[in-house]
């Protein structure tokens with residue numbers, strides 16, 4: 001019987017013939033933490049008496065969630081993590097470098113790799129064909145030290161994509177639609193594996209946005225094959241050597257197949273307080289929005305800023321709507337400055353935050369007031385997510401976000417084209 | 418054998434409700450952090466829960482972030498086990514790694530405040546208040562051993578390595 005992408009990668013990494021349902025111990029290529037999960041990882045690492053990360057993997061520390069630190073407690077956590085990184089020779093990504101998942105995609109992830117991160121959106125790197133999976137602090141501490149982890153090989157759901165997006169419709173709309181379709185636990189313990197003829201025209205940044213939200217359907221990974229699109233993305237980063245082609249066998253077996261024609265999709269919004277509470281943007285248009293956020297590991301890439309700048313060019317944010325932009329990484333910010341997007345956004349009345357998680361998790365920078373509505377390009381709208389359980393978070397594409405910033409209410413971006 | 422009271426929660430309780438991100442600055446001060454356990458799902462939880470009690474939830478408990486602090490503050494609040502219809506995968510793993518049992522069962526049969534008796538060895542849950550007996554889903558072998566040893570670090574100390 002043929003193998004799914006998950007089975008293939010975990011077979012290679014475990015040196016066995018892995019099949020869905022098996023439990024394997026597999027070699028890890030990259031283990032990383034960020035500043036809100038890392039301190040516990042460091043403490044567990046030391047409590048277990050470990051001295052150094054295994055030589056067989058790369059260990060990385062990202063300071064992105066509270067970057068720069070808003071208070072002394074988090075500053076002390078940063079200090080702990082910096083000291084650990086310097087002591088152990090682990091890679092340190094400083095405040096201002098950007099969100100871990102974007103940097104992993106830009107410089108560390110490669111097809112076929114096994115990546116473990118103490119952050120649930122580690123799944124993002126599945127867009128590059130890496131088996132990338134979120135775990136907790138202790139699991140990552142142990143993976144760092146041993147260079148391996150145990151995994152249950154997931155059953156896979158195959159998502160077959162055909163057609164091309166209509167104007168005004170984006171990868172974000174596709175993944176919101178899919179989560180609305182299967183539900184927030186529609187893929188729990190399983191892999192979402194994407195395929196179909198549409199992939200030949202789907203960029204790596206689009207794939208990253210889709211893979212990023214696999215976890216919002218409960219999935220362990222969101223996996224894309226590695227193909228010519230992957231190759232040219234890696235070449236563009238000067239990482240030609242990291243490329244290898246990778247695809248599922250034709251005879252692989254799946255627990256479920258879902259066919260989606262991209263041409264039939266329209267702009268989608270997730271309503272509070274669950275990601276699977278989706279509706280077409282046109283159905284809820286008119287909902288007043290006090291803050292728009294464009295950023296995060298889901299919707300803060302260069303393409304998102306480009307789309308937003310195109311809509312906001314020559315326009316102004318609504319006077320009662322704040323527009324907060326957090327580029328996903330330093331590289332994204334520099335490219336957006338060079339392309340003139342940042343200037344356009346500033347002219348439209350936007351506030352530009354440093355690269356990082358920004359307002360996404362309600363820790364600082366853009367927490368919401370009681371009763372306020374926020375429309376964000378992020379991946380989660382749980383109660384309390386943006387710092388206040390009395391506030392409401394809607395999720396959408398950068399286009400829907402930018403259009404809504406202009407009108408001050410949820411707006412279908414196709415009304416702007 | 419554990420005995421305690423059921424604290425019922427509905428479906429889809431996220432880690433943001435279990436331990437909100439706005440308390441991230443307390444993650445290196447666990448006793449303070451634990452005072453906010455379950456705060457955005459039930460603000461009175463911490464003041465009412467007693468050592469030995471159980472969280473009894475609906476579907477997809479613990480969805481969202483990978484923060485291990487979610488099961489950690491639940492454990493610190495004195496909760497002895499989590500019963501749910503289903504549990505998100507990272508949360509499940511994190512709880513077991515901390516030695517906190519997570520039991521998948523039909524929690525519709527249990528009411529808020531019911532007195533429960535749980536026998537992990539026998540695999541049975543008895544609702545003393547209404548007399549209902551429940552089984553719970555099988556836990557993978559490696560997780561059972563981690564749980565038995567009291568968590569992942571204790572398991573490693575005992576076995577020296579990950580053993581299948």
Ligand code: SF4
Nearest residue numbers: 099296297357360361
């Ligand atoms: S941007 Fe948001 S979702 Fe992404 S890693 Fe940061 S906090 Fe998590």
